[in-house]
Amino acid sequence: MTHSIRIAVSLFALALGLASAPAVAGGEPPVGGSAATGIPSEPGALLALVLDLDRRMFAAYDAHDVDALMSFFATDLEFYHDTDGLLTHGQVRDGFRGVFAANPDIRRELVPDSTRVFPVKGYGVIQIGRHRFCRTEGGKRDCGTFEFVQVWRQRDGKWQVARELSYGH
Numbered sequence: 001m002t003h004s005i006r007i008a009v010s011l012f013a014l015a016l017g018l019a020s021a022p023a024v025a026g027g028e029p030p031v032g033g034s035a036a037t038g039i040p041s042e043p044g045a046l047l048a049l050v051l052d053l054d055r056r057m058f059a060a061y062d063a064h065d066v067d068a069l070m071s072f073f074a075t076d077l078e079f080y081h082d083t084d085g086l087l088t089h090g091q092v093r094d095g096f097r098g099v100f101a102a103n104p105d106i107r108r109e110l111v112p113d114s115t116r117v118f119p120v121k122g123y124g125v126i127q128i129g130r131h132r133f134c135r136t137e138g139g140k141r142d143c144g145t146f147e148f149v150q151v152w153r154q155r156d157g158k159w160q161v162a163r164e165l166s167y168g169h
Contacts, residue, residue: 038154039119050117050127051110053152053159058108058131064100066093074153074160082167106135111145124153124162144169 040046053072060068070093073079079087087095099106111130118126127150134143151163 038157039121039124041119043117046117046119046125047115049159050125050152051115054110054115054127054129057161058110061096062107064104066096066100069096072160073164074162077162077164079164080166081169083169103135106133108133120151124151124159126151 040049057069057072060072070089073089073092075089077087077089077092079092081087084095109132111132114130116128118128120126128148130145130147132143132145134141136142145168146166147168149163149165150161152159153162
């Protein structure tokens with residue numbers, strides 16, 4: 001990850017009051033968390049948790065199941081998209097409906113080994129990664145790879161994305 005992206009992620013986390021700068025910008029995931037919060041303290045377990053959440057969320061995406069997909073997003077979602085601006089939960093739901101209607105074969109894949117995770121004490125996890133979306137346009141496969149940051153919040157035993165940054169479009 002470039003230094004400028006680390007700084008941007010740190011500033012985003014600080015602006016939301018979710019993390020201290022060293023927890024995000026330090027480069028390696030710090031050890032932290034507790035059984036009381038449900039946030040794994042071991043880096044490998046934290047990564048496995050987030051990869052499982054990511055897999056399940058995007059299985060709903062690939063199935064074009066908007067209701068199942070939206071269950072992974074908090075109702076107070078703030079979705080920052082570099083070309084669409086700041087979107088609410090309802091706007092994201094409508095956006096997914098439109099994408100699926102216009103692109104019946106669109107699929108998403110996580111770029112292998114691109115995911116990095118950082119625990120956010122007492123709150124959840126920051127996930128940083130890259131993903132590829134592919135669809136057919138004009139009889140040809142059209143794919144784009146984009147970067148994202150998801151802030152997963154753990155509340156009442158349920159994990160949901162509360163903040164999302166999607167960029168590089």
